Amino acid sequence: MKKPQVFVVAIAILLLGLLYFFAPRSNKDQTTLSNTTSDNQSVTNQSIIDDAKTSLSAEHKISILSIENQLSRSKTTADSLVYTKKLARFWADSANRLAPYLYYTYSAALLENSEKSLTFAAQQLIDNLITPDAPPALLPWMAGNAKVLLEKALEMNPNNDTATINLGACYLFGNISDNPMQGILKVKQVVDKNPQNAYGQFILALGGKKSGQYDKAIERFLIVIQVQPSNLEAMVHLAECYELTNKKDEAIKWYTKVKDLVNIPDAKAAISKRIKELKK
Numbered sequence: 001m002k003k004p005q006v007f008v009v010a011i012a013i014l015l016l017g018l019l020y021f022f023a024p025r026s027n028k029d030q031t032t033l034s035n036t037t038s039d040n041q042s043v044t045n046q047s048i049i050d051d052a053k054t055s056l057s058a059e060h061k062i063s064i065l066s067i068e069n070q071l072s073r074s075k076t077t078a079d080s081l082v083y084t085k086k087l088a089r090f091w092a093d094s095a096n097r098l099a100p101y102l103y104y105t106y107s108a109a110l111l112e113n114s115e116k117s118l119t120f121a122a123q124q125l126i127d128n129l130i131t132p133d134a135p136p137a138l139l140p141w142m143a144g145n146a147k148v149l150l151e152k153a154l155e156m157n158p159n160n161d162t163a164t165i166n167l168g169a170c171y172l173f174g175n176i177s178d179n180p181m182q183g184i185l186k187v188k189q190v191v192d193k194n195p196q197n198a199y200g201q202f203i204l205a206l207g208g209k210k211s212g213q214y215d216k217a218i219e220r221f222l223i224v225i226q227v228q229p230s231n232l233e234a235m236v237h238l239a240e241c242y243e244l245t246n247k248k249d250e251a252i253k254w255y256t257k258v259k260d261l262v263n264i265p266d267a268k269a270a271i272s273k274r275i276k277e278l279k280k
Contacts, residue, residue, distance in 0.1 A: 143174020
């Protein structure tokens with residue numbers, strides 16, 4: 001990883017830490033969580049739960065066993081939904097483990113089977129899929145589960161542009177296809193219709209950045225910021241793209257804008273340090 005990419009990951013973590021419940025993740029989170037519902041993966045959803053349980057305290061193991069027993073005895077979909085949501089909250093609030101939370105949120109959405117629940121759970125997966133420090137082993141699992149949810153949501157409402165964009169993101173960032181154009185075309189389907197769709201432009205910009213097409217990414221990040229002037233995440237990525245294309249003055253300009261807008265002291269300090277390095 002190039003030095004500026006290391007920096008943008010660090011800043012993104014500071015700015016977007018809520019996605020991870022502000023909880024530390026062990027090396028095990030980063031390297032062994034790769035379960036999926038798709039056929040081309042070797043690890044199962046149950047494996048991801050079993051793996052997460054190994055780090056629980058005895059008290060937490062008793063708590064989760066109680067909820068699981070209640071779930072197994074459920075006789076109606078409504079009851080199953082209640083206990084599946086309890087499991088999701090347990091993994092988020094008590095255990096502070098991301099992957100099991102995402103899995104049970106996914107499971108609850110399938111049980112509820114409404115456009116709102118399906119797209120909410122899918123967005124949780126996509127937000128973590130596209131974050132800079134997402135564990136590579138977890139990408140196909142997040143994308144595969146999000147794809148299941150989004151396809152169901154789009155059957156209910158084919159005109160849901162955000163769902164279409166997120167389905168494209170599954171292909172762009174989830175390593176579930178050898179043809180990233182599948183993802184690009186889905187997102188462009190929305191953006192070509194509405195160039196001011198900031199979310200679609202952002203996903204395409206991230207795709208361009210990922211593939212090394214920094215000039216194209218810069219164009220799209222600028223559109224995002226034009227539509228959403230306070231989008232710090234887009235600004236950080238934009239500054240990095242300028243840095244990677246050796247346009248230091250522009251990089252400094254946008255890092256400075258981020259520093260002026262952000263309220264997190266550690267982020268301000270990191271950005272200030274980066275600006276000084278670029279001025280040398």
